Amino acid sequence: MTGRLILWLTGVTVAFWLIAAGLGIAVMKDEFDEFFNGSLQETAERLMPLVLDDLQRREGPPSPRHFQSEAADLGEEYLVYQVRDATGKILIRSHDAPMEPFDVPLKRGFWENDTDHFYTATAADGLTFVQVADAMDNRTEAVMEGSMALFLPVLVLIPVSILLVWLIVRRALAPVDDLREAIEKKDGGNLAPVPSSILPRELRPIASSVNRLLSRLQAAFDAEREFTANSAHELRTPIAGALAQTQMLIAELEGPRKRRAQQIELSLANLGHTTEKLLQLARAEAGIGAGTVAVDLARVLELVVTDFMRSEPGARRLYLYREPGAALKGSYSEDAFAIVLRNLIENALVHGDGEEPVNIRLEAGGVVRIVNGAAALSPDDLAAVRKRFGRGNSLSPGSGLGLSIAERLLQQMNAGFEVLSPASGRADGFEVVLRFGVEDVVG
Numbered sequence: 428m429t430g431r432l433i434l435w436l437t438g439v440t441v442a443f444w445l446i447a448a449g450l451g452i453a454v455m456k457d458e459f460d461e462f463f464n465g466s467l468q469e470t471a472e473r474l475m476p477l478v479l480d481d482l483q484r485r486e487g488p489p490s491p492r493h494f495q496s497e498a499a500d501l502g503e504e505y506l507v508y509q510v511r512d513a514t515g516k517i518l519i520r521s522h523d524a525p526m527e528p529f530d531v532p533l534k535r536g537f538w539e540n541d542t543d544h545f546y547t548a549t550a551a552d553g554l555t556f557v558q559v560a561d562a563m564d565n566r567t568e569a570v571m572e573g574s575m576a577l578f579l580p581v582l583v584l585i586p587v588s589i590l591l592v593w594l595i596v597r598r599a600l601a602p603v604d605d606l607r608e609a610i611e612k613k614d615g616g617n618l619a620p621v622p623s624s625i626l627p628r629e630l631r632p633i634a635s636s637v638n639r640l641l642s643r644l645q646a647a648f649d650a651e652r653e654f655t656a657n658s659a660h661e662l663r664t665p666i667a668g669a670l671a672q673t674q675m676l677i678a679e680l681e682g683p684r685k686r687r688a689q690q691i692e693l694s695l696a697n698l699g700h701t702t703e704k705l706l707q708l709a710r711a712e713a714g715i716g717a718g719t720v721a722v723d724l725a726r727v728l729e730l731v732v733t734d735f736m737r738s739e740p741g742a743r744r745l746y747l748y749r750e751p752g753a754a755l756k757g758s759y760s761e762d763a764f765a766i767v768l769r770n771l772i773e774n775a776l777v778h779g780d781g782e783e784p785v786n787i788r789l790e791a792g793g794v795v796r797i798v799n800g801a802a803a804l805s806p807d808d809l810a811a812v813r814k815r816f817g818r819g820n821s822l823s824p825g826s827g828l829g830l831s832i833a834e835r836l837l838q839q840m841n842a843g844f845e846v847l848s849p850a851s852g853r854a855d856g857f858e859v860v861l862r863f864g865v866e867d868v869v870g
Contacts, residue, residue, distance in 0.1 A: 432600075433593050436596070437588060437592050440588055441588070444585075448581055452574050455574075455577075456570050459566060459573070463544065463565070467506070467537070467544060467545070467546035471548035471557045471559040474510075474548070478510045478555065479550060479555060504522070506559055506561055507521045507523045508520065508521050508558060508559040508560070509524050509529055509557075510557050511533060511555075513553070513556075516528075529543075529545060532547075534549075535549040539563075542562060542563055543562050544560070544561045545558055602625075602627050602630055605625075606621065610637060618641045618644055618645040620638040620641060620642075621634045622634075623635060623638065662706070666695060666702060670696060673688055673692045677689055701828075704829070707766050707832050711832050711836045715760055716760055716835075716840045720758060721756060722756065722761050723756050724755040724757070724759055724761070724764050725749065725754050725755045727764050731772070732745055732768075732772070732787060744776065744781075744784045745776075746786050747788075748787070748788045750789065750790050750791050752791060753789050753790055760840070763836045764836075764840070766833075767833040770828075770830070771830075772785065772797065774829045775799035778799075778801065778857075779799030779800055785798070786798045786799075794860065794861065796859070798857070800856055801848070801856055803855045803856070804848040808848075809846060809848050812830060812846070813846060830846070833859075837861065844859075845862070
């Protein structure tokens, strides 16, 4: 918008200047014509009494050659004249006047041809005529010099005008840029009202409308998060109760009925796991990844790994390595980061080779790597496991939501997410790389 305003304002200004200069040249040409015509007439009328007096004083016939020789060394004349009698014969002429009579009728008034403007003055007796000529080149030169005097300042002022228009437009539109930047910063983690008191009167209705929308969004997010929290409690409790009752039933049954009860137990466990993942996905969609308080995510990483080692039998395969001086601090959500880690580590334990370790590395520069042993995946399988509910060719239990939840939350945290198979430096394996923003990393 700024560029278009500058272009249009400058273009309109330059166009008006050019139009004004053109009109000025037209007026100037008319005034020059009046001035030069007046000079012609005045010169002819002033010459007439002098010529008549000179002719009366002369003895014998006048000779124009005699006057030419006397003025042979004079400079170029702007106006030339001839004095002619009633027959058209030249009686007197100026030194630059042609030897032949002007091709102009012996009649009082103005006349012009392709090269000159003429004025003819007539004596009272009608026998003597003074004809003064002004070359058109003189008038053209005067008009050209006047035109340059009008156009040159315009050419100089155009770049100055562009600069001034740019400065004025930028200054006038600065509140619009401020409002745009304030709106751009709004997301699921920042729904604070846009400041409107410092905005111009024309922009305050926009800011008020945006603030009302943000208030409605905040209310919707709060309701969604409250629903998610309540649903987590309401769903987990009955599933856990049904699972406990099923386990008690298994203890009391024998034979085929016990096996059926064990299948019910497995189904309830899978339902509880899927419910947990769906609730995590709902929380991710609600935008819990954004944070406003600086936290140490390295400490969260250590706590999650320690919790896995204590609660999961197969977690003895976990190995955490932290490079010397590596740290990860920034404005993040600890809860969201913990959900990301739990999903990624759980995927590595469940779908990875049970005989190989799961290596977790925190590197300097805000990079977290999780590597597990597994057969190398094809590009199609690698793309499939990143889709929601995508499981690839795995036979291990799972909902196919772990990577989707992690990727969604990492997007909200402005962190990079990369899935590699084979893993870096290996011919097989599966690797997940998390890259956090440099501005949020302290190492």
